[in-house]
Amino acid sequence: MASFAARSFVAVLRKDLLLEVRGGQSTVALGALSLLVLVVLVFAFNPAGGERGAAAAAGALWVALVFSGMLGATRAVSGESENGCIRALLMSPLDRAALYAAKLAAAFIFMAVAEAASIILMVLFFNLEFDLRVMRLAPAVMLGALGFAALATLLAGISSRLRGGDLVLPLLAVPMFVPALIAGVKASAAALAGAPLGEFAVWLKVLVAFDVLFVAAGYLLFEYVAGEE
């Protein structure tokens, strides 16, 4: 049974990635959105480097993460609405938890690609150096992407079935993600400012806790949000 669930997970994820490679809609849109956010914020903050510059860069990066996350999760879930494919998935022997895990993995991969591009742009726009401090951003950003993808995938399961669901997703997702967002911005700012590892690690632990919460909630609840009609 577990191997069947694993095979189903692989089949759905493989299909989503194949569709993304064919269409490229999610990654291109996420990249473009991240670029737009960073350009707007770099002109708004006009950073001059130092600790304030690091904080501004961290904030801009997480704004880009939140926007791109909403788009990525919506794409991963709403893509199934075309030709009613979500109904076929729900009727199949596919375990709903495996479906959620595959959708989460797809949204995470889309976000991770967009975030990697965003970090490069952030370093260029905010006059930072490609050094160890930027490398230390990776765990915070990846944990943030995982948590937001987990939350947004669950909520996209609800919003994709509603009229005006595109408006519902940010209204639900952003307030629920705020505590993790604060932790992510703090961790990223500490990493970019070269703060001691201890200060940085505290915020990472908060991010891990929220990731566990969001992933567990999605895993347990997706069956109900996806199955109801």
Added chain:
Amino acid sequence: MTAALIEARALGKSFGPTPVLREVNLSVEAGRGAAVIGANGAGKSTLIRLLAGLSAPSAGGALLFGEPARALAPPLRRRVGLLSHQSFLYPNLTARENLEFYAALYGVDGARAAVAQWLERVALGGAADARVRGFSRGMEQRLALARALLARPDVLMLDEPFAALDADGAALAAALLREAIGRGCAVLASAHSAGAMEELGFAVFTLNRGKLVRPQASAVRQSPPRPSLARQFS
């Protein structure tokens, strides 16, 4: 008495204050076929959706294999095929990729060979590696039929299976349905008119304002070799 694989018990569905189906009783046993005909908006698609477990009834029960259709365990879901108005196909995948994806979800043994065989059977062997986005509606319907039959289901529900098919396509679909019934599959189909369904030997019922009307003697042709024993209780 053979147990019904598809069963509606006093099944009702309302959208808000508007009733769409009222007190529908119907059962289809293994190796039998039943068809529900009616005008647009009569509730045919709603009935199929309820029996497929995709929608919750407002009253009564929708059962498959004697279990509530909404709560089927995965091993039983594996035995159900559905052809809907929507094709359930991914436009940016090829015909072969679509079937291989569903074969993986249903755990079809020898998936690659089975997919190739089904593509040939629905006369899409030559378009196997073309994306579905470029298919005509008829080609898409044939591929959707192959998708529904791929895992050799024991229960098959078809919402207007002959829609968009030309004469050759309709004959092909009819042959596949006969074959499914021949191997013991219970089939429930909806259609606008009774003709093609009577030719298949299906018991034909009419949905009128949400009520399933007992078929008139002339409307049900118990054609050999497998007369339909689908029964209406009401």
